[in-house]
Amino acid sequence: MTSPDSGDQTVLIAGAGIGGLTAALALGRTGRPVTVLERRTKVEEVGAGIQLSPNASRLLIDLGLGPALSRAAGEPKRLVIRNGESGRTLAEMPLADAMRQRYGAPYYVVHRADLQTILLDAVRGLPNVRLQFGRTVSSVDTEGDGVTVAVETASGPETARGALLIGADGLWSRVAAAIGDHTEADFTGYVAWRATIPVGDVPPLFQKPETGLWLGPGAHIVHYPIRGGQVVNVVAIMKDREAERGWSRPGDAETQRRRFRNWAPELSGLLSRMDQWLVWSLFDRGPRETWTSGRVVLLGDAAHPVLPLLAQGGALAIEDVAVLSRELARTPGDVPGALRAYEARRRPRAKRVQAASRANATNYHLSGPFGLVRNVVLGRLSGTRLIDRYDWLYGWKPEAD
Template sequence: MTETDDDALTPIVIAGGGIGGLTAALALRQQGHNIVLLEKANEISEVGAGLQLSPNACSVLQRLDVLKDLEAFAYAPDGLRIWSGENGKQLARVELGKFIRERHGNPFWVIHRADLQRVLLDRAQKTPGITIRLSCEVQDLTPSPYDHLVCIYRLGEETANQKCKALIGADGVWSRTRRHVPGHVNARFSGQVAYRATVPIDQVDDKFARDSGLWLHRNSHLVHYPIRGGRELNIVALAREDWSDETWSAKADKDAVLRVFKDWPAETRNLLGKPERWLKWALCSVDGSGPWTHGHVALMGDAAHAMLPFMAQGAAMAIEDAAILAKHLPKNVQNIPSALRSFERDRKPRASHIQGISRGNARTFHYSGPMAFARDTVLRLTKPKSLAARFDDIYGWTPEQ
């Protein structure tokens, strides 16, 4: 059976205009598909703050020809310094910068999520064959006798229909598309929360302003790194706390943050005291071992495998997903359900593996007593390049693998 002209024009619908959805739109369009991207918000805007773009993610963005557009907004730290949140002493340094770029062929960048999203959105809006519809959310699906779906979505107060070859759920940890994949489970709260803020880089000590930083303490840790081309410092403070909310942007009080980190060294408390505005979100995960596909429907990114941020690979995994999804959906694909199942088989082992690393880091970062002493000893005795090489299987990935 050959593809008719009408079939060729039938789009793939993507639910969700975040980083994963926009990357998938560009990757699938590169394969020749028409794309309709539905975003429930009335504008596509930043959610969250900083993120890390490791070489594996950059390899995809390079192939989509957007990496060069991101360079002005990115910052390439020379290293990651790991500190004790108990006594303020440096434990180790992980070599990044030139070493990582030469080792893996792509940079290790830190960037504001809004800058990445803006570049992807700008490219998608300028790409013929990609249509973005705002204030739209998928409500239901109906099968068609012609081997495609009819997607019923909310358009403001009305409903509308869209015939499509496939529906790709890139709608995040609280995905509604997930309802159309039988057997998949919803997100679960991890028992931990993250507080985030940014501050102008000229307001912080040099110790915080150059390399990325990771501070380890019992039941809590702190991450910071420059963003916006080195003009701002992104701060993320994570701790165990019994709180959950389906939002990325609940307001948090600075005094509450300082109470959570009351036992930390004075220099870190001084840093935490600088931002006037803090936001808070519950750390939730989605078990990536569950089903991702059903017929003409597939999940990707956080909708399929939302992971804790203890390996800083959430955005990278969504970007990788987009590339591999497109690889399994060439323009002349005939059996889309089979192609989507192949995508799932291809991606699930890696996503589940990195989920496991993230869960392991969540325990390791928050050790106390003898376990913390053993961890710190290993870190002190390991050379910076050896620590970086431990991530070769993550950072060395490319879409061709």
């Protein structure tokens, strides 16, 4: 690459997850050269779905991904909240048409691998974007009008240079550490078990085009159809004492069945048919003290991890990209100033989403009298009143930030 002080405008992005690829697409579409550095030798997402609420789907559609998303993603007709132990329906919230009418964008559910493929195809279609795999950031040096990044590869060290570096490398961000933030994330005491199963192998209740949320003491389960309704994605979040980094270690199906053996028969029937699980220990941390240092900036979980109890981890990273690209376009001659403006605009939003997600970790898992009160309150809410609670979340647009 050319030296940064020769006028190079290359954007370096560490991480080829949802946030990193969305950033590559958004900035690459402006004509800027972009290089994505990914530590993995290939990008693959297995065994999990992702929900794209209107605040995220509208941004991806604006980036030209609407047709591809409409083919790969589904739109559940409603959210049904049930008592995990009795199976009784507590509340329902319309999705699909209601989301489009109210927020002007769909509420999608999609397999992560499909979303990753859509983003990769779009990025690879841009001649000014380079994807480099098997490269791990080891150090960062901000010098003058550019950034120099030392990169570890299987064949030896390399150096990448550009006008700025975006750290989209997740909860255990190497970029954050490289700019001096070594804050460790803490284990929450919860783990997420994730699995998919062919729709033909599940009981009729789980074949419906809807999202299900089952609440119970110390745990909850979410399920929804993906891949054209041919597969059901299931996520169970529950307490656990053991923690391990990563989000794809195998889980013992029998352990899972024992954990939920006293829950509703319908749910136990579903779990009895599922044999392959991936387990993800949930770590958490508040927003870092700063997301920027000179020409280096963090986004997504690298800046503000979000527990998967509000379905907003990927969405918040996509929002970050929208604001970051906008600030860079506003002041192209002042990159550090644009990065600081991005952080100032995003920090309050990120903190609010983090807090709401953590609150769900408590509310979803209430037991005894507190659980009964929660169920009564939910039972008194109409679908419209439930949606009202999410206006601040789903109705977000960059202009309102």
